[in-house]
Amino acid sequence: MSEKAKTSSSDNLHSVETKQVQPKAVHGQDSSVLQNLRHADDALLAELGYKSEFRREFSLLETICFSFSIMGVIASVTSTFSFPLVSGGHVGMIWGWLIPSLFVMTVAASVAELASSMPTSAGLYYFSAKMAPERHSALASWITGWANITGQITLVCSIDFTCAQMITTAIAVNTDGRVVLDAGATFGILLAILFCHGVVCSAATFIIARINIFYVIVNVGTSIAAIAALLAGAGDTRVSTKDAFTLFENNSGWNNNGWAFLLSFTAPMWTLTGYDSAAHISEETSGAARAAPIAILVGVAGTASLGWLILIAASFATTSVDNLLTTTLPLQMGQLFLDTLGKRGMLAIWSFIIVVQFVTGAAQGVDASRVVYAFARDNALPGSRYWKKINGYTQTPVNAVWLVMVVAGICGLLGFSEAALSSLAGSAVIGLYLSYVTPVFLRITSGRSKLVPGPFSLGRWAIPIGTIACSWVSFICILLLFPGFQDPTAQTMNYAVVIVMFVFCFAGGWWIIGARKWFTGPVKTVESSSELSSQLAEKQETDS
Numbered sequence: 001m002s003e004k005a006k007t008s009s010s011d012n013l014h015s016v017e018t019k020q021v022q023p024k025a026v027h028g029q030d031s032s033v034l035q036n037l038r039h040a041d042d043a044l045l046a047e048l049g050y051k052s053e054f055r056r057e058f059s060l061l062e063t064i065c066f067s068f069s070i071m072g073v074i075a076s077v078t079s080t081f082s083f084p085l086v087s088g089g090h091v092g093m094i095w096g097w098l099i100p101s102l103f104v105m106t107v108a109a110s111v112a113e114l115a116s117s118m119p120t121s122a123g124l125y126y127f128s129a130k131m132a133p134e135r136h137s138a139l140a141s142w143i144t145g146w147a148n149i150t151g152q153i154t155l156v157c158s159i160d161f162t163c164a165q166m167i168t169t170a171i172a173v174n175t176d177g178r179v180v181l182d183a184g185a186t187f188g189i190l191l192a193i194l195f196c197h198g199v200v201c202s203a204a205t206f207i208i209a210r211i212n213i214f215y216v217i218v219n220v221g222t223s224i225a226a227i228a229a230l231l232a233g234a235g236d237t238r239v240s241t242k243d244a245f246t247l248f249e250n251n252s253g254w255n256n257n258g259w260a261f262l263l264s265f266t267a268p269m270w271t272l273t274g275y276d277s278a279a280h281i282s283e284e285t286s287g288a289a290r291a292a293p294i295a296i297l298v299g300v301a302g303t304a305s306l307g308w309l310i311l312i313a314a315s316f317a318t319t320s321v322d323n324l325l326t327t328t329l330p331l332q333m334g335q336l337f338l339d340t341l342g343k344r345g346m347l348a349i350w351s352f353i354i355v356v357q358f359v360t361g362a363a364q365g366v367d368a369s370r371v372v373y374a375f376a377r378d379n380a381l382p383g384s385r386y387w388k389k390i391n392g393y394t395q396t397p398v399n400a401v402w403l404v405m406v407v408a409g410i411c412g413l414l415g416f417s418e419a420a421l422s423s424l425a426g427s428a429v430i431g432l433y434l435s436y437v438t439p440v441f442l443r444i445t446s447g448r449s450k451l452v453p454g455p456f457s458l459g460r461w462a463i464p465i466g467t468i469a470c471s472w473v474s475f476i477c478i479l480l481l482f483p484g485f486q487d488p489t490a491q492t493m494n495y496a497v498v499i500v501m502f503v504f505c506f507a508g509g510w511w512i513i514g515a516r517k518w519f520t521g522p523v524k525t526v527e528s529s530s531e532l533s534s535q536l537a538e539k540q541e542t543d544s
Contacts, residue, residue, distance in 0.1 A: 041119070041288050048120050049524035050283070050377075053390050057206040058285040060294065062213065063278055067299030069215035070274040070367060072159075072360025073307045074223040075353050077314075078333040079162040080267035080425075082325075084311070085332055086484060087264035089249030089321045090239070093311040096264030101304035103472040104272045107433070108300040109458060110440040110466045112293035115279040116454030119288035122374040122522055123279040124148050127439035129521040131447030139511070141521040144438045145375045146507040148276075150500070151431030152368035153404055155273060157190075157411040158425045159364055160197065163357040164189035165330040170350050172329055173338060180328070183416045190412045193361065198405040201365040204394040205284045208366055215359045222352040223306050226337075227313040229349055233340035234317040244315040251325060253485035262479055269476055270425050271307060273432045275299050277367035280374070293456035368404045373397035378523045380515075418491070426480045426496035431503070437473040440466050 042052040058066065084092030114127040125145035132140035167189055168181040181189075201208070231238070239247070252260040278295035282288035314333070317340050318324065327335035337346040376387035391398040414424050443451060444466035458465055483494040511519075 041286060044289065045120060045283060048118055048126075049522060050120055050122075052283060053395075055205050055395050056284055056286045056288075057204075057209045058281055058291070059209070060287060060291040062209045063281065063285050063291045063295040064298050065212040065216040066209075066281060066363060066366075067275050067278045067295035068302055069212055069219055069359060070277045070363040071271055071299060071303040072219060072356050072363075073271065073303045074219065074226055074310060075162075075166075075357035075360055076271035076303075077267070077307050077310050078166070078331060078353055079159075079357070080270050081314070081331065081333040081336075083267040084264040085318075085321055085325055086251045087266075088261045089251070090244055090247040090315045090318065092248075092261060092264035093315045093318075094245055094308070096261060097268045097304075097308050097311050100265045100268040100476070101272065101308065103468065104268070104304065105297075105300060106465050106469040107436055107440070107473060108272075108275055108296050110443070110462070110469045111276055111279070111436055112296040112456055113454075113458045113462060114439055114443060114451075115276075115282065115292040115296060116289050116456035117451055119279065119282035119285070119292050119454070120374070121280050121283045121370050122378065123276055123282075123371065124435045124439055125375065126522050128442055131439050131442035131450055133446045138516070138519050138521040140438065140442060141378075142380065142507065142511055142515065142519060144435050145371075145378075145380055146503060147431045147438070148371055148435035149368075149375060149381075149431075150503045151273070151428045151433075151435060152364070152371050153407050154411055154424050154431065154499070155428040156194075156197075156361060156364050156368050156404060157408040157414075158270075158428055159357065159361040160193045160408065161186070161190050161412055161415050161424075162331075163193055163354065163361055166334075166350070166354045166357055169330050169334040170347060170354065173334065173343060173346060173350070176343075177328065186330075187412055187415055190415065191409055193358065194405045194409050194412075196358075197362050197365045198402050200362045201369055201401045201404075202391070202394060202396060202398045205396060208396075209284070212363070215363065218352065218359065219356050220306070222349070222356050223310060225352070226349055227309055229337070229341055229345065230310075230313040230317040233345065234319075237319055238316045239319060241316075244312070249321050251321065253487070255486060263482070263484060265476065266426065266429075266480060268304070268307065269429045269433070269480070272300060272303060273429060274364055274367055276432075276436065277363070277370075280367050280370040289454040290456070293454070365401065365404060368408075369397055369401040372400040372404055376400065378519075378521070380519060422484075423493075423495035423499060426494060427499040430477050430480055430496060430500050433473045433477060437470050441470045444470070 041056060045052050084096045086092075088096055111124075115123070118127055118130065120126050125141045125148060128144040129137045129141035164186045168186055172180050238244075248257065248261070250257050250260045252263060254260040254263070275296050278292040278299070282292045285291050314336060317336060319339075323339075324332045324335050329335050329338075334346065334350065337349055340346075341349065372381065372387055375381055376384040381387055387400045387403055388397070389399050390396065411424060444463045448463070481494060481497050483492060485492045488494070
């Protein structure tokens, strides 16, 4: 098929997709409309080169809920509260969150445009392959895929390890400090959480889609409750508005206050990750070309806004940054709730935060497993034939799910070193954002004339927004490689560079030794128009 014919065909498919999405793409709509919508999705996927193997059970609302849930705002703010405390105090909390959030929106908008054009579970590495010059297509796809998988799996580990820390914090508070679990016990709790997530993530798509409504209710409800509790509980002890927004305290060890403040950006960057999940479940979504970009933008904007409100409340309630930093509890936010609400109040709100972190880890597990499945489908992983299998009963990539959980458990061994654990979080952010920005960079350079716009397009704003996004990610990835202290020791060193370089040396070495000879980028599972028609007819019969 000629390039012109391909473009025309793709344009027609996008046209069909746009028209079909206009009716209400939610459960309960006319079944024939929903069925036609799903067939249009399958046709577009086939045009991208893939046979549809999932059931399209995610509606627009559920896709938005999934994208929002994966960032778990209240739990993520709780997990990363130490960064703004150390790097700026009140200023770090408020402005250290707001500034990065605005820049992240440019990255999210650029990724959303690509997801709208090419809604496939392959996501970012597929985008890179299509936007890169043909001779570098496979390499661009290889680099993006490995960066994304590195970020996805390390993020599963860091989320679930923090969930384990939340549980140990609750135990310490409930026993008035008599029971303080060590790193070994925390690791055991991590393994139990990963096992539970493996079971949840192996479920059928329709189950995963429905429980995301519950995820979002718990997430938003707990966030609002935390804001109200912090403001009400602080009462007359709240700091002044001026101090809450402008009091700067440098506890980082860096002499330069400006640099110390920049390190507070770690918190929102760790929180505002995983929104590419909407692209990774697009093969399980009805009206994916429209639903995926909406979910990405709403998820990021909603999380950024709610997170800022939580930190404003936390800033008003924080009467002593030093007291929070010297707490014996694993997480400083736990001490803030304890000081503000007392033991019973703290444990009440903390139990819901644990639930939020648990479901955030479950959502991230689904996301990571879909990335592993897609990359294995293109034969890019060792043992790909096992990881790309779809379970006949659940119609989900169960093998890929358990691979993610096992590797995340191995990464959890880093939890025996506090420095290594915090470095794992930095590695997750660097891996994910490198995978986000690579296709965006290619889109505004070699891919300017290659993109076939989907229902969501940045139009003439794509290049300036993409340029800002690429510049921001370049800056933040360098920033995240620096240690939190000016003269680091073995205990305070940032080992993110070691983790990231290990993966890139492995992937780069494999590419040079052999992968460049056989990896050609995304592998088509639908080749001809007759095969496409046959596949759609087979899918229609199955749906009926």
